[in-house]
Amino acid sequence: MTAIEQTEAARPRGTRLPRRARRNQLLGAAQEVFVAQGYHAAAMDDIAERAGVSKPVLYQHFPGKLDLYLALLDQHCEALLQAVQTALSSTTDNKLRVAATMDAYFAYVEDEGGAFRLVFESDLTNEASVRERVDKVTLQCAEAISAVIAEDTGLPKEESMLLAVGLGGFSQVVARYWLSSASPVPRDKAVQLLSSLAWRGIAGFPKHSEQGG
Template identity: 85%
Template sequence: MAQGYHAAAMDDIAERAGVSKPVLYQHFPGKLDLYLALLDQHCESLIQAVRNALASTTDNKQRVRATMDAYFAYVEDDGGAFRLVFESDLTNEPAVRERVDRVTNECAEAICEVIAEDTGLSRAESMLLASGLGGLAQVVARAWLNSDRSVPRDQAVQLLTSLAWRGIAGFPLHGSDQNHETPRRSAEGGSQG
């Protein structure tokens, strides 16, 4: 299904898998069922990679780097699994959309937990920052891959880490007495600089 859902035929899929078409249909009643099973597997792979990156250290700068690298590793995988998740030609199918949204949300949730715990920001604020970091990682990793990897992966990860770290490092650790540049809420609910 590397060439897309609509272009893939069950005969071709069976041949590439090294099984007969009847065997394939014993396990997957239709092409959509097979696609969803593959999508579930590849979504879980990215979610787990992000969780592992976040758990790999307690040094937040290294957490940012490990998380960025997890996205780069995911898009660089020779199997092209990321295309099923992020470049599907079937995103209007509700079951596919649900899975794509799930991977984005669960990666952001994992990042959000660390941000909220470390900064003391509200869950909503932490989720916005986490969504931004996850989106940044995903989009830049895909752009890097599409640029024929003209910048070596380690260097690309370091560049993105520097960009992300300079932003997120502005939020001090919860309980520290460092000043930061986040907007304070005014009495009217607006923000001040």
């Protein structure tokens, strides 16, 4: 269940919820407000109202707006990393693996909650704690991709990492453009086009087992 769905399920006023359920409810409400308004325009009053709770209840769980934002950011950075790792481990066929990884980025961006905006389009990137988290998940995703590239091609770690950063950045930038432009190209077709482009490049590097000749 997504944070948005948890919010809808837990929103009725006057209901005393277990701490974890209340926290999920507040995170779901905060996501809606932050995605719609951005960090700077959002107010704790807006989030409390959206969640259907008093502001003191909100402050019992999150001491301030930044704490709430960072908790959301941690949640959605982890979701992105897990999606990429799952895609990479979903097959041993590298051509299909490229497509699965591309689709993971597209699915992440297309999610109706708009959480990707907190990670890729935050208006708070000048805040060190936010920048640190975004940089960390970008690095972690690249490292996961890089490990597969290095294993299959035998390329040095540094070279594999450059290719991995390129593939990850390419995927998320194009996925965001696809969504924001309301492209008539269906997601599966978009993924097919882009993975074909990426595969033609990455397939040019021989597999490690073939290099020894």
